[in-house]
Amino acid sequence: MEINILEQITIPIIKILFIAHLLIIGVMAMIWSERRVSGWMQDRLGPNRVGPQGLLQPIADGIKFLFKEDLIPNHVDKPLYVLAPAMLLVPAMITIAVVPFGGNITIAGLDDPISLQIADINVGILYILAIASLGVYGVVIGAWASNNKYSLLGGLRSSAQMISYELTLGLAIIGVLMLSESLSLRTIAEEQGSNMWEWNFLIHFPAFLAFTTAMFAETNRLPFDLAEAEQELVAGYHTEYSSMKFAIFFMAEYMNMIVGSAVVVTLFLGGWHFFGLENTGGEGSILAGLVSFAIFFIKTGIFLFIFIWVRWTLPRFRYDQLMNFGWKFLLPVALTSIVVTGTLWVVTNGNRLLIGIGNVVAAFIVVAIVAGMLALDNNSKSSTQAIPDTAPLRGLDAVE
Amino acid sequence: MTAEMILFFIFGAVSLIGAISVISFRHPIYSALSLIVTFFAQAGLFVLLGAHFVAAVQVIVYAGAIMVLFLFVIMLLNLGTLSAQGALTGKLKGVAVVLGILLAAQGIFIAVNAFTDTEVGSADAMEKATALANNPIETSDIGELLFTEYLLPFEVTSLILLAALIGVIVLVKRDNQTES
Numbered sequence: 001m002e003i004n005i006l007e008q009i010t011i012p013i014i015k016i017l018f019i020a021h022l023l024i025i026g027v028m029a030m031i032w033s034e035r036r037v038s039g040w041m042q043d044r045l046g047p048n049r050v051g052p053q054g055l056l057q058p059i060a061d062g063i064k065f066l067f068k069e070d071l072i073p074n075h076v077d078k079p080l081y082v083l084a085p086a087m088l089l090v091p092a093m094i095t096i097a098v099v100p101f102g103g104n105i106t107i108a109g110l111d112d113p114i115s116l117q118i119a120d121i122n123v124g125i126l127y128i129l130a131i132a133s134l135g136v137y138g139v140v141i142g143a144w145a146s147n148n149k150y151s152l153l154g155g156l157r158s159s160a161q162m163i164s165y166e167l168t169l170g171l172a173i174i175g176v177l178m179l180s181e182s183l184s185l186r187t188i189a190e191e192q193g194s195n196m197w198e199w200n201f202l203i204h205f206p207a208f209l210a211f212t213t214a215m216f217a218e219t220n221r222l223p224f225d226l227a228e229a230e231q232e233l234v235a236g237y238h239t240e241y242s243s244m245k246f247a248i249f250f251m252a253e254y255m256n257m258i259v260g261s262a263v264v265v266t267l268f269l270g271g272w273h274f275f276g277l278e279n280t281g282g283e284g285s286i287l288a289g290l291v292s293f294a295i296f297f298i299k300t301g302i303f304l305f306i307f308i309w310v311r312w313t314l315p316r317f318r319y320d321q322l323m324n325f326g327w328k329f330l331l332p333v334a335l336t337s338i339v340v341t342g343t344l345w346v347v348t349n350g351n352r353l354l355i356g357i358g359n360v361v362a363a364f365i366v367v368a369i370v371a372g373m374l375a376l377d378n379n380s381k382s383s384t385q386a387i388p389d390t391a392p393l394r395g396l397d398a399v400e
Numbered sequence: 401m402t403a404e405m406i407l408f409f410i411f412g413a414v415s416l417i418g419a420i421s422v423i424s425f426r427h428p429i430y431s432a433l434s435l436i437v438t439f440f441a442q443a444g445l446f447v448l449l450g451a452h453f454v455a456a457v458q459v460i461v462y463a464g465a466i467m468v469l470f471l472f473v474i475m476l477l478n479l480g481t482l483s484a485q486g487a488l489t490g491k492l493k494g495v496a497v498v499l500g501i502l503l504a505a506q507g508i509f510i511a512v513n514a515f516t517d518t519e520v521g522s523a524d525a526m527e528k529a530t531a532l533a534n535n536p537i538e539t540s541d542i543g544e545l546l547f548t549e550y551l552l553p554f555e556v557t558s559l560i561l562l563a564a565l566i567g568v569i570v571l572v573k574r575d576n577q578t579e580s
Binding site: 080110121122126127129130131133136137140141144152155158160166170178181183307367 | 428429433436443452453455456459460463464465469471472475476503527538539540
């Protein structure tokens with residue numbers, strides 16, 4: 001087999017280096033914008049002293065983390081304690097490998113067009129689910145190795161939450177996969193076409209909402225950040241971590257957010273398409289490649305803004321609310337979307353408008369049924385039980 | 401030596417080392433983590449065979465879901481380190497010896513067969529393997545087989561899993577009722 005060094009080795013390496021660095025710069029930009037946007041939402045300034053508009057603040061933070069003493073407490077399980085941050089960071093980073101961030105570009109002198117994606121593997125979406133499911137180990141191992149009760153509680157909460165919401169994450173995309181007839185992210189993005197009304201988030205609206213919510217839970221962001229609920233657990237699974245090890249946990253969280261947003265954009269929001277703008281300067285030209293990349297970048301950025309927005313809009317769930325919400329609402333909605341999409345696809349011969357309407361109606365019915373059942377359940381409970389569920393400090397009642 | 405060969409040896413070595421670590425570590429958490437490494441290396445071997453779907457499912461189901469539950473239980477029970485002879489005593493020792501002999505016999509049988517069988521390693525078989533690796537099995541092929549040729553086993557497996565699920569719920573519910 002003949003190996004073309006330029007096409008098979010140099011260009012992939014350039015792509016990998018570019019994306020890896022973009023991800024790290026993206027994390028820095030996210031940290032800056034999270035603090036500034038939070039400040040803006042709370043009507044205060046936020047950090048604005050280091051560099052113009054405080055843009056160099058993340059670098060200052062990074063330098064501070066690097067120069068802090070790398071403390072390893074005596075009571076920890078040392079090998080796992082050191083390994084845990086890497087076990088969280090690596091899955092967060094390598095998921096981006098299969099996300100397409102632009103169309104194909106043709107460069108004169110090369111045989112094949114260059115696809116703006118590190119690897120277009122035919123089971124792309126399964127790869128993402130597989131790697132995402134490994135992220136939980138970093139949290140669990142870090143929590144356990146810290147040998148601290150707060151850490152362990154945070155880790156257990158987090159793993160239970162991630163396992164529960166992973167199901168929704170996987171089931172919500174099956175409708176999308178059925179209509180695209182492919183597991184490759186590039187094919188899914190291409191199938192959606194240029195126009196907004198053809199994108200998957202309209203056809204699979206309930207699944208889109210379920211997937212996004214599950215994504216918030218998977219990234220441990222508010223309103224699902226029970227793993228590090230400050231009032232209850234100090235800082236959760238990374239209580240014992242300091243200096244750069246803590247920074248790596250921090251970076252992994254933001255990387256998960258960025259990759260998660262990129263996946264949502266690819267699956268549901270049309271990827272790099274935007275009303276034909278992605279073909280500026282002719283399909284396959286370098287300009288078109290740059291424009292399509294910019295479109296993808298902006299879409300991901302808007303989604304990341306929503307992450308911050310939600311953080312300052314919704315309060316944190318209680319643990320039982322979290323589990324009820326995941327298992328009794330999101331999971332049925334995701335399952336319904338599979339059945340409805342599949343049935344309507346056969347009955348209406350693939351009419352996307354009808355599938356979209358059917359999905360929304362079915363989701364409403366399912367949510368209504370579940371809510372009704374829960375209400376009935378609560379009524380029967382409160383009539384038979386002596387102590388109502390809402391009584392504060394039930395344990396004390398029992399003692400008295 | 402082709403790139404595939406090198407990768408095969410890397411993945412093979414990692415999965416062997418992982419498997420040996422599972423039984424060598426005294427601490428159950430380290431054992432569980434070694435098992436994850438083994439599963440991961442096996443997924444790599446599946447990719448080399450062109451079975452991308454199986455590789456992804458291997459990681460999702462075994463490394464991602466089942467082992468998390470294992471870790472969960474180990475942590476909650478806080479098993480601690482096993483002592484040198486500790487776990488295998490009495491009747492268990494006899495069972496372990498019998499199972500070990502059976503496993504060794506299987507291994508020897510496979511090894512002998514692999515070296516004496518003329519088809520394994522022959523040019524014909526190599527050609528088949530290369531063809532398979534160059535044309536990975538599409539996920540749609542697996543789906544089609546599952547819903548046509550292997551429909552009955554597939555449905556039976558689903559029913560067994562459903563039965564297990566219901567069984568677990570029944571057991572948990574009964575516990576709750578006796579408490580209250």
